[in-house]
Amino acid sequence: MTVNAPLRSSLVSESLVFAGQQFTHWRRNPGVPTQALLFPTFLLITYYLLVGKSVLRITGTDSLYGLVPTCAIAGAFSGALAVGLTLPYERDFGLLSSLWVLPVNRASALAGRLIAEAIRTLVGTALITAVGIGLGLDFQGGPLAVLLYLLVPVMVVLVFAMAVIAIAVRAKRLTMLIWLGLPAITAVFASSGSPPVESLPSWMWPLLRFQPMQPIVESMRTLAEGGLPWWPLLWGALWTLAGAAVVGPLAVSGYRAAAESGGGLG
């Protein structure tokens, strides 16, 4: 019995197949959607309830403008971390290898994962923004601003996801990943405007002003307030490109090494 094999498909369609596979995993494993969507949403709500009144009293501005982007990005990060956690397992059981030997474009498995991350971040950001608006966020930007607002976290999370993959694929134990996540999420919160930068120790200020999360959160905040954040967006884009340039090759080479190792436990 023979089957006429279809002509070789493109990188894009193959990547979409892999992305689809990721989505099926997520449907079956409750941990990832919980981390990525529920957690940041509830974080936004509880943090706002805890701190909203106080910040309003102290700074006079609504902390939501900073909190919503913060939770969106923090959520995307924790989702990327949760996904990264499955990688050592997939490597050890030979799952990565069995995908690697399929006659598809070399980049498609990795690209598929990243596409899935991007879509999940998009959905997550939309959800959190909706909740934020429900809590009282007054979004003053136009449709272009909304689009940019949703896309900025995607840009950031792609780099973060690649970093996570680069580390997870080499990790013997999972604790390493958590060490990466914590400072990243802390940096996000520190740039959020709640707490106000002034209330943090002065030795931290230069650190905060020049780290990658700052322009990202700043851009989103400005978009929500109705302005067009040229400078922050430029900085953010630069950070993203630099990050991608560093982390991308590491992720690719690590993934390849892991796939070629064949797994030892399957």
Added chain:
Amino acid sequence: MIELDGVAKKFDGNILALQDISFSVPTGSVCALLGHNGAGKTTTINILSTLMRPSYGTAVVAGHDVVQDPGGVRASISMTGQVAALDWQLTGRENLVMFARLRGLRRKDAHARADALIEQFDLADAADRGVTTYSGGMRRRVDIAAALVVTPRVLFLDEPTTGLDPRSRRTVWDLVSSLAAQGVTVLLTTQYLEEADVLSDSIVVIDHGRVIANGTADDLKRRVGFSYCAVSPVDPADLSKILAAVADLTDAQADEEANTVSVLATNGVATLSEVFRRVDQLKVELADISLRKPTLDEVFLHLTGSSAG
């Protein structure tokens, strides 16, 4: 040493995994539970090792009832499951020491015992590596060694050689025989007729939760037949001609997919010669003619009158 009487096991949803299982295993003998996957072998072992309680019937191991005195049962048995039950974070040696200490040996004695077992099971090179790096055969060896840190009165082995290479399989067989010679009662489960044949003093055949045969290996062979004579023609079209020629011989059947006609070799090689003579007269070109042992399916065919599984 092991006695089951009318044991039945019902799972949730009224699934009857075992029905009316009765057999006994005398001290110092090896008994094999033979059956396909899902027949109920593992459930039987689980009941005997106190992991599950029977829904009906009684089971007594080494004089202790599994329901009334499970502690006494556990003190007399050792068991290995289908998957090696080791601590994956530890090395082989550390695993053996842990099991020895759990069994009551003091630290020093435990280490000494572990050394002895490592020697006996030929694990010296790998003993201090993590068990995750071991091959399947090595893991099984550590698993069995762990069951033997203290020589039990009864040993349960659930599919001990499934997935092992021939050399490792031989090692396990030799070990089981020597244990039986020391007076340990061994109950093992297997899917392989050959294993049951070679190793055991008695065989209990289980199918769909029932005992369908119980006896020595010779008993079973006598019921099923010594071996089969199989003939394969070069041209598949000749299959029916061959079948017609040997139709009067016992259990003649044709298997089109395997391109074989098989006949029960009631007289061993003599049957083989007879088949060859007849087929030769047909002037049919043969690809292969052989004597082969009955498969588990053929055993079931005979015992149940229908194919199992």
Added chain:
Amino acid sequence: MTAVAVLTERIVRDTLRDDLPFAILAPAGNFIIFNLALRNVIDTGGIGYPQYLLPVIIVQVTLLGALTTVDRAARDHQWELGVRLRTMPIPTLAPLIARMLYCLIRGAVALLATIAVGYAFGFRMFGGLGHLAAFTTLVLALTLALSLGADATGVGISGAAIGRTGGASQILLVPQMLLVMLSTGMAPVDSFPDWLRGFVQHQPVSQVTETLRGLAAGNVAVSSLTASLAWCIGLVVVFGLIAMRMQRRVR
């Protein structure tokens, strides 16, 4: 009792490189982060924020520890080694006791680490030895109570799919966060919107942190102390019975 010792040692060895360091670094890290983030934002009316914050950090690490215990209990109960242990002549409750001993050890370590970090930031135990003893007892009793409940849950779900994948702790993270952040452990009742105050004031995390704060300060309302202790001991008994029953269950 050797079986319990061997099994406890087994757990400690297993966790020495990830879980135990985490028990030190997580409360320390959380303390620092929350302190820095909130000390100039929350009005605690006179008490320094580190002094105010410390008790809820301890409660939070206890809750997080309990979450990991759910997964650990589920895993230990149904993996091959755990099954094999049930066919060996060791006491049926030995694995449960070993896990609880581990939780208490980890709890003690976390407590020490948290207080050490707290001291670095200005936290002080103003009460005498008696208060310190009560503080420690309350924390350990809470740890034991939550761990027993977690263990019972873990063993209970060990047969199901969610038990096998370790997803239970993920799902419980959100409720844990709600309980911790919406309590008087983080901020006084007035900081919260009106409609939330009832919940915040009366939920168990608030009660326990109030008591701990009082003990640290050296003057605690006796009613609050007895209420918290009664809760913890009651939960230890109830969860303990359930956990033992779960561990002993045979199909």
